[in-house]
Amino acid sequence: MKQSLFTIKENRPLTKDVYLMRLEGDTSDITAPGQFVNIKLSGLYLRRPISVNDVEGNILTIIYKVVGKGTQQMKDMKEGVLDILTGLGNGYDTSLSGENVLLVGGGVGVPPLYMLAKKLISEGKKVSVILGFNTESEVFFEKEFASLGCDVTVTTVDGSSGVKGFVTNALGNYPDASYFYTCGPEPMLKALYNATAIEGQFSFEERMGCGFGACMGCSCKTLYGNKRICKDGPVLKKEEIIWAD
Amino acid sequence: MGRLSVDLCGITLDNPVIPASGTFGYGYEFAELYDINVLGTFSFKGTTREPRFGNPTPRIAECTAGMINAVGLQNPGVEKVISEELPKMRKVFNKKVMANVSGFSVEDYAYTCERLDKCEEVGWLEVNVSCPNVHGGGMSFGTSPEAAKEVTKAVKAVTTKPIIIKLSPNVTDIVSIAKACEDAGADGISLINTLLGMRIDLKTKKPVIANKMGGFSGSAIFPVAVRMVYQVANAVNIPVVGMGGVSSAEDVIEMMLAGATAVEIGAQNLIDPFSSRDIINALPEVMDKYRINTLSEIIGGAK
Numbered sequence: 001m002k003q004s005l006f007t008i009k010e011n012r013p014l015t016k017d018v019y020l021m022r023l024e025g026d027t028s029d030i031t032a033p034g035q036f037v038n039i040k041l042s043g044l045y046l047r048r049p050i051s052v053n054d055v056e057g058n059i060l061t062i063i064y065k066v067v068g069k070g071t072q073q074m075k076d077m078k079e080g081v082l083d084i085l086t087g088l089g090n091g092y093d094t095s096l097s098g099e100n101v102l103l104v105g106g107g108v109g110v111p112p113l114y115m116l117a118k119k120l121i122s123e124g125k126k127v128s129v130i131l132g133f134n135t136e137s138e139v140f141f142e143k144e145f146a147s148l149g150c151d152v153t154v155t156t157v158d159g160s161s162g163v164k165g166f167v168t169n170a171l172g173n174y175p176d177a178s179y180f181y182t183c184g185p186e187p188m189l190k191a192l193y194n195a196t197a198i199e200g201q202f203s204f205e206e207r208m209g210c211g212f213g214a215c216m217g218c219s220c221k222t223l224y225g226n227k228r229i230c231k232d233g234p235v236l237k238k239e240e241i242i243w244a245d
Numbered sequence: 246m247g248r249l250s251v252d253l254c255g256i257t258l259d260n261p262v263i264p265a266s267g268t269f270g271y272g273y274e275f276a277e278l279y280d281i282n283v284l285g286t287f288s289f290k291g292t293t294r295e296p297r298f299g300n301p302t303p304r305i306a307e308c309t310a311g312m313i314n315a316v317g318l319q320n321p322g323v324e325k326v327i328s329e330e331l332p333k334m335r336k337v338f339n340k341k342v343m344a345n346v347s348g349f350s351v352e353d354y355a356y357t358c359e360r361l362d363k364c365e366e367v368g369w370l371e372v373n374v375s376c377p378n379v380h381g382g383g384m385s386f387g388t389s390p391e392a393a394k395e396v397t398k399a400v401k402a403v404t405t406k407p408i409i410i411k412l413s414p415n416v417t418d419i420v421s422i423a424k425a426c427e428d429a430g431a432d433g434i435s436l437i438n439t440l441l442g443m444r445i446d447l448k449t450k451k452p453v454i455a456n457k458m459g460g461f462s463g464s465a466i467f468p469v470a471v472r473m474v475y476q477v478a479n480a481v482n483i484p485v486v487g488m489g490g491v492s493s494a495e496d497v498i499e500m501m502l503a504g505a506t507a508v509e510i511g512a513q514n515l516i517d518p519f520s521s522r523d524i525i526n527a528l529p530e531v532m533d534k535y536r537i538n539t540l541s542e543i544i545g546g547a548k
Contacts, residue, residue: 001278003519040516045463046307047516069307085518207303207453209314210515213274215267216290216319217305219298226298226319231274244301 001087001212002029006060008079014140017066018108019075020053023082027055032091033116034183034203034235037062038211040083041070047085048074049211049230051183051203053111054118060086063111063140088211089234092116092201094123098178101125102200103150104167104192106132106184110141112203116181117148128174129153132167132188136160168195190243202241203234220244248539249528251285253484253507254407254432256341256368258285260528261540262497264521265488265511266291266345266371266411267316271330275514276337279522285507287521288343288371289326289334292361294353296322306444306453311463311490312512313442315456318347323357331366341368345411348396354386355399362404371486372400375413375438387413387438390425397429409433409486414466414473415441423477434477435486435509437470462512466490471503478504478545492520494527498535504545 006025013019030037030052037060038047048070054061066075094116101120103113110131120127128151133139135158145152153170154162163170167184168191180200182192189202206229209217213231220227222240227233249260264275266288272281281287299319306313320326334342344361348354358370374387374396386392393410400408410426412419414437423434439460444453452458470489478485487505491497492513500508513520528540537543 001518003278003517044307045310045312045512045516046305207305209305209312210268210518212518214270214518215305215314215515216299216316217314218302219304219316219319220302221298 001085002026003083003085005081006084007081008077009059011075011077013075014063015138018063018138018140019066020061020063021074021077023060023062023084024058025060025084027058027060027086029087030055030060031087033094033119034091034112035087035089036211036234038085038088039074041073044070044073046209047211049088049208051112052115054115063108065108085211089230090232092181092203092235094119096179096199096201097125097181099125100176100178101127102174102177102180103127103129104132104180104182104184105129106167106188107134107138109182109184109188109203112183113181114141114144117145117150121148121150128177130155130167130170130174132156132184133161134158166191168192171195193238193241193243200238201235202238204229204236205234248532249525251506251541251544253486254369254409256407258507260285260525261501261505261507262521262525263287263343263486263507263509264514265509266373268511268514271334272338272342273333273336275518278518281338282340283522283525284340286340286343286368287338288345288509289330290320291318291345291347291373292320292323292326292357293318293347293349294323294357296320296325301455303453303455304459306459308442308444308461308463308465310465311461312515313444313454313459313461314439315454315459317456323360327360327364331364335366342366343369343371343409345371345373347373351395351399354396355403358400358408359403362406367406369407369409369433370400370404371409371411371435372396373411373438375411387422388416390421393422394425394429397426397431401430407432409435411438412436412477413438414469414489419473420476420480423481427481427483431483433484433486433506434481435488436477437466437473437489440466440469462490464490464492464513467492467496471499474500474505475503475547494524494531497524497528498531498537498540498543501540501543502545502547506544
């Protein structure tokens with residue numbers, strides 16, 4: 001973990017309420033896709049944890065949905081400097097993936113899969129992606145994944161784009177997948193857990209105090225003992241997950 | 246004795262800054278960031294007789310100038326703390342540590358304190374009779390003078406190290422409880438634990454925290470803490486450890502002027518992991534600014 005200052009280079013909407021921010025600073029502690037950063041914002045007490053979308057040299061890209069006071073403040077930032085803790089969380093382990101990998105993202109769970117796709121491709125693996133949204137106007141990053149060379153299927157709940165329904169409705173497109181990685185809302189994660197026979201890794205979200213393992217604010221039970229989503233997660237292996245009611 | 250050093254129950258602290266229990270783990274998360282031996286000491290995660298997972302999540306809520314937590318004393322239990330956590334802590338911290346203890350009965354408190362009292366690395370036992378987050382738990386002992394007295398006596402009977410009783414602010418008469426602890430043999434008092442608080446989500450129309458209520462901490466509670474430290478320090482003849490919303494070197498000095506011998510830093514560690522170190526580094530300059538020669542001379546200076 002590192003605490004450092006990042007300069008805002010770009011901040012633009014991808015959809016009505018999803019924004020992409022590019023920041024320049026010390027990215028050296030970000031070592032795996034699926035990690036997150038924790039951002040200090042003026043007038044707010046707790047930092048705001050946001051997943052890492054990409055790192056290129058000293059440029060950090062994050063994608064966030066405007067859902068509360070923190071992200072509301074972020075969306076209006078045009079320039080300036082942010083105090084950010086980087087290198088948080090375990091991230092995805094790509095060593096277990098096999099050769100034919102499926103990534104499944106839902107809504108604002110899509111962003112961390114982008115850096116993961118890049119890493120898997122650089123390791124010579126075949127990467128397919130299912131991106132789930134509610135409706136066509138909410139779809140983002142379809143082209144970006146395609147540009148990496150991934151086979152991309154979009155699903156929308158209302159059928160306005162791609163396959164109609166949930167991400168699980170598109171699993172049949174990829175019967176040969178050896179392993180999967182996912183991030184998205186918990187109902188989606190649970191549906192995917194029940195719909196897949198192969199092994200995989202799930203990225204979870206929880207309200208956090210510190211984001212670096214000190215406060216026990218985001219603990220969960222797993223088959224391998226109690227874990228802190230911020231420090232021992234946010235990525236858990238399928239085999240260890242215990243679903244809360 | 247340096248400019249910053251103070252004596253806490255017969256043990257010299259290089260400085261009065263002590264990260265508070267529950268905000269600093271067992272130290273090693275922070276030792277990855279800086280040399281935690283710069284601290285006066287720290288109070289490790291609240292320990293109970295048996296392992297506890299704690300409360301369901303969400304356990305955390307944002308507030309104006311503060312936060313609410315309802316962790317619920319998650320800890321691996323005293324045996325694992327001694328066999329696994331303290332050896333890890335010892336690798337990164339070579340001073341005496343403060344052991345924080347909670348319980349659900351007088352016997353629990355006595356048992357856990359007796360076990361930790363035998364650990365060489367433990368300098369003080371901070372007995373938490375004030376956790377707001379466990380039902381029928383610690384806080385019931387900290388809300389009546391009789392119960393606080395009973396816990397203090399039971400713990401004192403089985404220990405040799407200084408016993409500091411950590412009090413709840415969620416009471417009508419803090420002084421009577423502090424005095425009861427002193428009468429029962431407590432070597433020090435620490436306060437304040439968190440204030441019982443609550444947030445409600447307007448979207449879901451439900452409490453933000455799964456446990457509904459939790460402990461409110463952060464800079465918003467600082468004036469309440471200063472007031473209670475002042476009241477207690479003026480009523481007892483044992484050292485008082487002040488805490489509650491401390492977030493700067495100025496706050497440390499203010500807390501000491503109110504009567505604190507040492508000062509714990511809580512929630513600030515969570516939002517700025519370097520804060521305890523930075524506060525220690527800032528103290529000499531702030532002392533110069535206010536013409537303070539040594540910190541020990543200002544304890545209880547505000548009359």
